[in-house]
Amino acid sequence: MNIFDDSDSCRNANPLQYIETVTFPDPLVLHNQQELLEVTVVYETYGTLNERKDNAVLICHAFSGDSHVASHSDADDPGWWEILVGPGKYIDTNKYFVICPNVLGGCRGTTGPDSINPQTGQRYGMDFPDISIEDMVEVQRKLVEDHLGIQRLLAVVGGSLGGVMTLVWGTRFPDKVASCVAIASGAHLTSQSLAFDIVARNAILSDPHFYQGQYYDKGTTPATGLAIARMLAHITYLSLESMRKKFDSDRNHARQIKTSFETKFSVGSYLAHQGDKFVERFDANSYLTISMALDKFELGENREKLIHSLRKSMCRWLFVSFTSDWLYPPFQSQELVDAALAGDKRICYCNVNSDCGHDAFLLENELEIYGNLIRSFLFHTYQEICPRNLFGSQSLEISEDETHFFPTKRKHRIDYDRILELIPAKTKILDLGCGKGDLLLRLKERGHERLVGLEIEEQLILKCIEKGLDVIHADLDKGLHSFFDKQFDFVVLSKTLQSVRNVELVLEEMLRVGTRAIVSFPNFGFQKFREELQMGRAPQTDPRPGRKWFNTNDVRFLTIADFEDFCKEKGYRIHRQVALNTELGVIVDSDPNLNADVAIVILSR
């Protein structure tokens, strides 16, 4: 293990070779009406902008990143997202034109506190105005629209600060982005994350070499304060578990490095190295400027305001969070998801299982999942906005699972056939526990106003997104609070009721969110099951091989009659009921509670 992996400090041997620069002579009017003269933006581009200018992807870097998102050639140094961006990669520069600018307020070329103030001929220092994330995004818009002449970006993609910038793009410039990929971000920082930023800034501001920010001509910098800020930030980028893996085994074996900081423990020498290295390439005033902009950012301080902000957006959204991220914890992405859904926006969401903390989006560990999510999301978004310009098509065969409870050679989902018959065309459908999206894909091919799936398994979510479906990572047992009343015409719970614990909650929620609910479930009253119990064995409803009473996912057992009783008790109205014998592949009309192994019920309140 090399604890001194410097993934974020890769520098180009000949940095100027690929760097492009544009200076806007007109003043930039900031959120507080202050003006910035002569804003310069440094950016790098990859791939080719097509004639219609509809294949452009803007990538927004994180706090300490820059325009060098990937290498431009084999001889070039790797970029900070080298694993994701490049020819044939997840963001494929053979297909897309990638643009990555350094942010306003930064210190990697774009105008920031270390730039010369044209009005004074001196560096700005602390006189650099108090900018906002919105100001940073406005500068990006000028670059994209005014300078590059791109009317609408195919996508804006970013993680952390970059993810926050995608939120601004999507809500502020709804007609200028077809899709946004917001990774490891949130509507605002948690009070905990905010507190760390404040301590970091206090360390910089109280460094005796800070000189009120005018240290540029002093021959010294607030390096100690900045290094301490960076050490602190580094802890928040990792996770409890990733730190354990990185440092526990050689806790007391510090690396011998030249530093003024404590190096007693291995994690201490790592932090000292990270701190010392950072001050060589980053400006303390930029740190203060960007961190304050991020700390003040607020997309919506409560659910209502967040819904209001996101309501303006018109793009397709992909939200990605990581389970061990505690800088922007997953619940913050879920708040965005909830608010976007409440505004009936088209979104996808996956909470990627990871030990790597906030930095997971920069690492290879979970690349296969988040990389493929982004790849498929971009592919289908592009297909949607520009169907004739496909670079190829993905195979999207509908797979045929077994419906029946008794292994036969029948491979056709007759329950889906019946559900499809029950659902009128063009209606709005929510599919709970949508699996790999087979039912939704059949509906999609038929044409529907709105199709949304909920699924709990990461791999199945990826399969849905690969089919171009809108799917949300969610646990049914926690309810459907994201959705508003009667948001859908039909809410479908297909062969999932038997594995739901909170049956009452889920059905209540289905009938709140949908005008009608469609529920299908295995009928425990089926003749074969009765016979099994008569023979002294508990009936086995789980058709998968090897699944028995002790290892099935099924935890609820009910007959059609039980379900009817339940609906009566709850005051639910049963509109129609279709009973199937899936072994014979037929609809059952006579005594379904005895003769059917699956029931499909349409109900409303």
Next chain:
Amino acid sequence: MNIFDDSDSCRNANPLQYIETVTFPDPLVLHNQQELLEVTVVYETYGTLNERKDNAVLICHAFSGDSHVASHSDADDPGWWEILVGPGKYIDTNKYFVICPNVLGGCRGTTGPDSINPQTGQRYGMDFPDISIEDMVEVQRKLVEDHLGIQRLLAVVGGSLGGVMTLVWGTRFPDKVASCVAIASGAHLTSQSLAFDIVARNAILSDPHFYQGQYYDKGTTPATGLAIARMLAHITYLSLESMRKKFDSDRNHARQIKTSFETKFSVGSYLAHQGDKFVERFDANSYLTISMALDKFELGENREKLIHSLRKSMCRWLFVSFTSDWLYPPFQSQELVDAALAGDKRICYCNVNSDCGHDAFLLENELEIYGNLIRSFLFHTYQEICPRNLFGSQSLEISEDETHFFPTKRKHRIDYDRILELIPAKTKILDLGCGKGDLLLRLKERGHERLVGLEIEEQLILKCIEKGLDVIHADLDKGLHSFFDKQFDFVVLSKTLQSVRNVELVLEEMLRVGTRAIVSFPNFGFQKFREELQMGRAPQTDPRPGRKWFNTNDVRFLTIADFEDFCKEKGYRIHRQVALNTELGVIVDSDPNLNADVAIVILSR
């Protein structure tokens, strides 16, 4: 909400009134063979030491605490654990003689870096030796044993640093403590928590007013560095959720306070206040000394070493963690629990559900649970070591729950009668899902070598501890990894199998940990259930009123025949099987799969 609650800085109006002091003239030999001359200890006591000197409870304070654990009179200032310690309180000073000393290395009276070095006549400063937690505890031992003449403490109690000190007491002086209560502690700091300490120390060490620790005569102190260290520590004492509750609603409304630190956000003004206030009462060298001692502390860096360390202990342990504590996360208390159990120690453990983070043990929010855990644990420990000296007795009636599945007036647990018959006297028993401990209490009254319960519900754990039982907070579905092979003669799973998801794992583990397993479960093959299904309704095995297929905790349904098949398939040997009809209150001999509603099975591998 008063965000400036100063719970940890309560000072006595006349602090010297109750403070006692002892100076040991002999040198204290430290862990590294260095010597400290003339160690002075400041301590406070409460209540009366009885003639046998067997009612003494030592309380160890946390990082920034001191000897003033509670007020001595109504006129006195409240202490840092006022809510817990006092006449009639959870640690009842009417019963117990409470001792609370300030730690070695501190700055509240006991010898520390700000004390005069008798060899130089100057303050120690950075010349204060590199002490360990073990050194701090050795000073406490001298106070307790050499000075106060107490051969064995009834208990050592502490949280955080104090909890770590209890670990040292229990393992280093096994014959000098009857019990230890270790709250919010661990065998060592996580790498994440260690990292925060390192950044905090770097802030102090790089403060230009630190002067290599010899700042005492400079007329200034490294107040900025110390304040930054304290701000950082404060964040780790709270939780994501408690910070949200404290600061989210008025995020941008900072309190106007006089400070040199940033006060832009409410959390910023809070941290600035905490930092500024702390430097008035705490010495930077003490901060460095104590934090380094804590950081270097290691009870066992892996499971084997931890088992080895804890194996030496002879006391009864109570471990308490808090779900939202991320400074000493619950898994660290669980590591201690696991290692102590592997050494066959007598322990109790509860992971208290709390939003309050690490500081929960100082707050009233969860006091009712952790306070009562401590109260009952102390009561029963004292009763065990000194049965004739009870201050009263708690009522310990055995409650009689319903065994049967059909409501009748029978209130006697006949399944317990049968299980008791099946278990030979004096054997070692582990009861999984022990509930409020009724079966264990019956066994206890009969006399057994070892009785341990596992339970998932906090309130039921408290009920067990109130009965004087040893109970561990655990989730059966995660297995029994704490225990070694064949640690018990019998492992009992009484009427719990039907709500276990990982049936295979639990049974495998039972047969690994116990020579025999006793499993009781409702028989789905019972005649009445068969009839119910014949009538088209799914049988309901849950006897509690209002519980039906959709809201029962039962998730596994099996007949006696199914269980026999399962045992055959797994190669388990069934030694004996007792079938009951709990409605009639009789043992069933004829066709139990049809006539019994409950089966009790003894098996082995």
